[in-house]
Amino acid sequence: MKTRFTSATPILFIVLLPALVTAAESDAGSDGKFSRSLSPESLGLKREKLTHLHFYFHDIVTAQKDQNKSTAKVAGAATGNGNSSLLTFGNVVVMDNALTATPDFTSKLVGRAQGIYASVSQSETSFLLVLNFVFTQGKLNGSTLSVLGSDPILSSVREMPIVGGSGVFRFSRGYALARTYSFDLVSLNAIVGYDVFVLHY
């Protein structure tokens, strides 16, 4: 995974942020006030940075000899044709998918994609994707990014909004570009490359 900052990064700030509760945060509410104005500086917010993340997402629908299933179908519409394909309109799947540095499943694990996808289009194969990227490596360990997007899986590039984040990614916004690297029509297992661009402090 590649992280790039547009400006010199205040190292201490990044390292401490996930664990740090600022004075402004710990004082909140102690004076009985429901709402108040704060300066961004009081939360340690300085210059906004742009970070690019690149990783691969492994959607394991059918277990393989070296890979456990990482998805579970939890609901489906009564379509009447007995079609249990995850692609069928109305199906809802929960995932805990590995995110790795390269398309190789055994390459460095950088985090997990934890969330839900639901087949939501009656005219094409398209999912509603609601997930958190939960990062587990280096300075991103414990930080998350939240995605809420439309994923028409047969399109070569799908763009999905990043609607927020936590830890290093507090106050983040941005977008993810998803490109299918491989998709097996029999197992339905897929590897998807993600390029994520986020603005955050």
Ligand SMILES: *[C@@H]1O[C@H](CO)[C@@H](O)[C@H](O)[C@H]1NC(C)=O
């Ligand atoms: C699959 O799950 C089993 C049981 O939890 C575990 O022992 C095994 O290491 C897992 N395999 C992989 C490749 O993660």
Ligand SMILES: *[C@@H]1O[C@H](CO)[C@@H](O)[C@H](O)[C@H]1NC(C)=O
């Ligand atoms: C099941 O649904 C999928 C997606 O709509 C479709 O591609 C597949 O052909 C269907 N299979 C059967 C047996 O109807």
Ligand SMILES: *[C@@H]1O[C@H](CO)[C@@H](O)[C@H](O)[C@H]1NC(C)=O
């Ligand atoms: C990530 O953070 C967790 C919880 O603090 C810790 O147990 C784990 O060892 C960390 N992982 C890495 C790779 O730093």
